[in-house]
Structure formats: structure tokens, C-alpha cells
Amino acid sequence: MLTIVAKRVQSRLSRKGVKVELKDIITHLENTVSNVNKITKQETNQATDYFMSTATKLTVIGEDVEPATTNEAATELETLTNNNSDEIEPETTTNPSTIEELEEFYTHPALFTPKTENEEIPQSSELATTTKNELVSSTAQGLGVVLNEDEIELIATNVNCSSDDLQETLEEIKGAIIAFIQHRIANNSQKIDETLQEIVQVATDGFNANSQQLTDGLRNINQQLQQQSKDFKSKVKSTLKCFQLPEAS
Known part of the structure; x- marks a missing residue:
């Protein structure tokens, strides 16, 4: 994040004709911002203003321009930059x-x-x-x-x-x-x-859980039916004993 913001400041300065080394911008940001991992828009603008105010050397891009037109081109470039700053530098x-x-x-x-x-x-x-x-x-x-x-x-x-x-x-x-x-x-x-x-x-785990739930439910029903069948047979057996004739003596 620090390097990204420093390059952004360097790009802004370059567009205004000011040449500053990236390491100097990084050092300045490290000494002035409150959090290098979350640099605000205001802190970025303050860094740009600082180097603009302390600049001692202006560099106009394109050294092959004729001397008679250099100042005019620089003025036009600066005017265009200022007029379009809102479009060029949206945060x-x-x-x-x-x-x-x-x-x-x-x-x-x-x-x-x-x-x-x-x-x-x-x-x-x-x-x-x-x-x-x-x-x-x-x-x-x-x-x-x-x-x-x-x-x-x-x-x-x-x-x-x-x-x-x-x-x-x-x-x-x-x-x-x-x-x-x-x-x-x-x-x-x-x-x-x-x-x-x-x-x-997630779907597989859910299907497996539902399948296990169904299997356990059917097993429980089967056990209940078997127990009911045993209880029924036991009651029938007890009832039939009442109708047995006593053995002859």
C-alpha cells in the first residue's frame, strides 16, 4: 500500500513537471502518515503539496522540443493539467x-x-x-x-x-x-x-445426514414392530392357557 501511494504521488508530481525520487516520497510518507497500511486521500494530497512547495527543479517532459517553444509548451501542459485535474486524478x-x-x-x-x-x-x-x-x-x-x-x-x-x-x-x-x-x-x-x-x-454432508436419519428411523420402527409382535404372542399364549383342560388323574 505504501509503495502504491508513493508511486501515485510521484505520477502526480511528474504530470506537474516536478521530478522526485520514489524513495524520498516513501520516506516522507513513513514520517507523516498515521497508518502506512491505510493512507487517506487527505494525507496523499498533503504529500503531493509538500513536494510541490519544496521543489527546486522542474523537468518538462520531452527534451527535444525547440527552446523557443519550451516555455509555451510547459505553460500549456500545466494549464491542461490544472483544468483536467478532476478527471485525471479521481480518488x-x-x-x-x-x-x-x-x-x-x-x-x-x-x-x-x-x-x-x-x-x-x-x-x-x-x-x-x-x-x-x-x-x-x-x-x-x-x-x-x-x-x-x-x-x-x-x-x-x-x-x-x-x-x-x-x-x-x-x-x-x-x-x-x-x-x-x-x-x-x-x-x-x-x-x-x-x-x-x-x-x-455442504450438499453431500446434508444428504448423508438425511440418509442416516432415515435409516435410524426405519430401524427404530422395525424394532418397535418386533417388540409389539413378541408382546402380542406372549399375551395370546397366556390367554390360551386359560382354556386348557386339567390333566386326568
């Missing part, structure tokens, strides 16, 4: 177990090569996180897949886009989304199997 409540499950998924070495906390993300050689977020979102929509903000950011942060070519990057993101969906489907399938097994077990 959603995510089940902690779901986030832990996704984090475990993205540590699988056969699927992804996530960056370490101490490794910087080179803005000039790879797509910026905010750009990857947009590509992940648009690619998912094209595939007809619905992802929430946390899932989009988690995929964008962990997918290893090693190429500067847009087509290759889109293919890598598409593969990451498909792998994520397959993982989620597999988890759902496992939960369905477990649920069905539990239902079958």
Missing part, C-alpha cells in the same frame, strides 16, 4: 486485498521486470508515467476492458516499455493488459471452483 477506494493481489502479480519475473525503488525512470529514453497511463487507458478501451485508476497506474508503472517506438510500446502495453486480464480470470476461476466445491461438500 477511488480499492480493496486492500485486490491491491496486494495485483502487486503479487506484477512481481512475477516471467511477465514483467519492475523497476526497483532506487532506480530512476529516465524521462528521455522511456515514456513518462503519465503518457503510459493514457496509453494503457486507451488501449484497454480499445480491447473492451474496463480498468479503474489504480489498475491503470499499476500496469503503467510496472510494464517495461524498453522501446521508444510507439507501435512497439503499444504492443507491450497490450500484452501487459492481456496478461493482467488472464491473471484476473484465473483468480476468478479458482474462486468459482472453491465455491462450487464448498457447495457440493
Whole structure:
């Protein structure tokens, strides 16, 4: 949870042109939040505001832009970011177990090569996180897949886009989304199997209990009938003795 929130803060700062190392954000959160396993929206916003107020170096994404247009592009980017902040940064409540499950998924070495906390993300050689977020979102929509903000950011942060070519990057993101969906489907399938097994077990136990109850009831009835038959024969025998003639002397 701490790393997820730290990456979210880093992504927000990156969109505003501020570059901060992930380890610094994690350290700040550890020293300021009340519970690192349940960080509130207010604490996340306070962390973002803190680094914005203390920033000493602004980095504009895209170093190949001509110097004459850099300031204009930066101003336009900041204006667009501020105007669309409500759409770009909606806070959603995510089940902690779901986030832990996704984090475990993205540590699988056969699927992804996530960056370490101490490794910087080179803005000039790879797509910026905010750009990857947009590509992940648009690619998912094209595939007809619905992802929430946390899932989009988690995929964008962990997918290893090693190429500067847009087509290759889109293919890598598409593969990451498909792998994520397959993982989620597999988890759902496992939960369905477990649920069905539990239902079958409950039904089996119930049927066995009913069968045993019926068997015990029939056995008890049979014992009662046998006892009644014995009692009847005994009474008949006693009654017949009254009609026996005495033996001649």
C-alpha cells in the first residue's frame, strides 16, 4: 500500500513537471502518515503539496522540443493539467486485498521486470508515467476492458516499455493488459471452483445426514414392530392357557 501511494504521488508530481525520487516520497510518507497500511486521500494530497512547495527543479517532459517553444509548451501542459485535474486524478477506494493481489502479480519475473525503488525512470529514453497511463487507458478501451485508476497506474508503472517506438510500446502495453486480464480470470476461476466445491461438500454432508436419519428411523420402527409382535404372542399364549383342560388323574 505504501509503495502504491508513493508511486501515485510521484505520477502526480511528474504530470506537474516536478521530478522526485520514489524513495524520498516513501520516506516522507513513513514520517507523516498515521497508518502506512491505510493512507487517506487527505494525507496523499498533503504529500503531493509538500513536494510541490519544496521543489527546486522542474523537468518538462520531452527534451527535444525547440527552446523557443519550451516555455509555451510547459505553460500549456500545466494549464491542461490544472483544468483536467478532476478527471485525471479521481480518488477511488480499492480493496486492500485486490491491491496486494495485483502487486503479487506484477512481481512475477516471467511477465514483467519492475523497476526497483532506487532506480530512476529516465524521462528521455522511456515514456513518462503519465503518457503510459493514457496509453494503457486507451488501449484497454480499445480491447473492451474496463480498468479503474489504480489498475491503470499499476500496469503503467510496472510494464517495461524498453522501446521508444510507439507501435512497439503499444504492443507491450497490450500484452501487459492481456496478461493482467488472464491473471484476473484465473483468480476468478479458482474462486468459482472453491465455491462450487464448498457447495457440493455442504450438499453431500446434508444428504448423508438425511440418509442416516432415515435409516435410524426405519430401524427404530422395525424394532418397535418386533417388540409389539413378541408382546402380542406372549399375551395370546397366556390367554390360551386359560382354556386348557386339567390333566386326568
